[in-house]
Amino acid sequence: MQSRKFYKIGFSLIPVFCLLLIWQLLNILNIFNSPSIPSPFKIVTAFGDLASKSQILTDFYTSIWRALLGLIIGSSAGIILGLLTGRNNKINMVLSPILNVFKAFPPVAMLPIFITFFGIGDLSKVFSISFATLFPLWVNTHIGASAIPIEYIRSAKLLSKSKSKILFKIIVPASMNSIIGGFRISIAISFIMLYVSELAGASSGLGYRISSSQLSYRYDEMFAALIILGITASSVDYIFNKVIKYFFPWVQLNKLM
């Protein structure tokens, strides 16, 4: 079983290594050699330099807490709002106009407004990520909660008089597939917004590192930071899936991946 797992991981890494090898060869053969596109070897060296100065670790920690905090705040609000609007017609009538107007706003365009209100510090960055991640969760949870088959609700109401039991044992799990779908979209969006928000008024963070390295023509450092950002985002998604599989083994993850 263990060897099969290693085999699976090894097999999935082959395309990545092939791509890097071709990239390195093209660079050596001067076919694909430009100052703005450094070779994988140079990028690895730049990563070593950044790591030795602990700069990249500071950038990583700064970015990850901004992204995760924004994601947690935005997704929690999105799930609560989605459950409310998905299961209660009156609340839906009141809140759906707000949902429809605000979800049409590009989150990137809202960044100057957040900076105006919350300054150029961490608060505006976290809020912009929260704003961007709220709507995919709200919409997905709303769809999931409103599409629960009536038989589930009717069965539950016959079997239990407790509203909180019906909410937490029936409505939330029955909406879980949609919530998970929305959460995975929000994970990707949170890292996009992280990058954008760190372009404005940041002094550390992976987004800031990518931008400042590009401005100082350190393309090797820029790529190193970019790759770390990508690996971090996909690692968060991977860990999230593992957690879901562990705590909710009935979720049909195979349909979501």
Added chain:
Amino acid sequence: MANSVAISVHNLSVSYGENKVLDKLNFEINSGEFIGIVGKSGEGKTTLLNTLAGFVKYNGSIDLRGDIGFCFQNHSLFYWMTVAENIGFGLGNMSRNQKQEIVKDVLKRIELEKYEDKYPMELSGGQMQRVALGRAIAYNPGVLLLDEPFSSLDIYTRDQMIDWILKIISELKVTILMVTHYLDEALILADRVFVLKNKEIINELIIPFSKPRTLAVRFTEEFQNIKKDLSLIINPYKPEF
């Protein structure tokens, strides 16, 4: 208790908007009776069960003794709960040990003791329906409403289910109303059969076969004659025979 009235319905009418589905139904069902409800599609059979369960608004009066257990056509098991959790969901204020004992007892009755930790999606259609029935009887309801519980099953599994119901029917001190399209099912299981047509009960048939019954009852001439009469009542212009 043997002949006390479990369900009493007077002038029951149900409408969906302008469309009247049930019109001034009147009937009484004794405790422990098994009633089969037959009729063509769209005659209001499921609506009658939904109304008795309190899912639908109605005019008239319904007097019903005890809690209601409901078994839907598509089983409607909670797929995020294991078999044991599904069965135990309706068990209210009692200790964990008490709940576990009741769940164990139900699992034994539905003959799925080894499946308590399985999820519904890991079970066959017949097993899922048995869990749905187990969930409905676990909290000892006074009335059990079955809405075409075997319609999604193949003919062989359906026979197995009928056989199983015949076995446990004597143990369950519960009044049962079952909607079905299959006359065999109604005639084998029920004490009385109601024929729903034109928004009302047009016929009430007392099934003469003594209990306990077996599936073999359907091979008797009397059974076939009753089935033929019933079929002609439901659809006089296109008889089955």
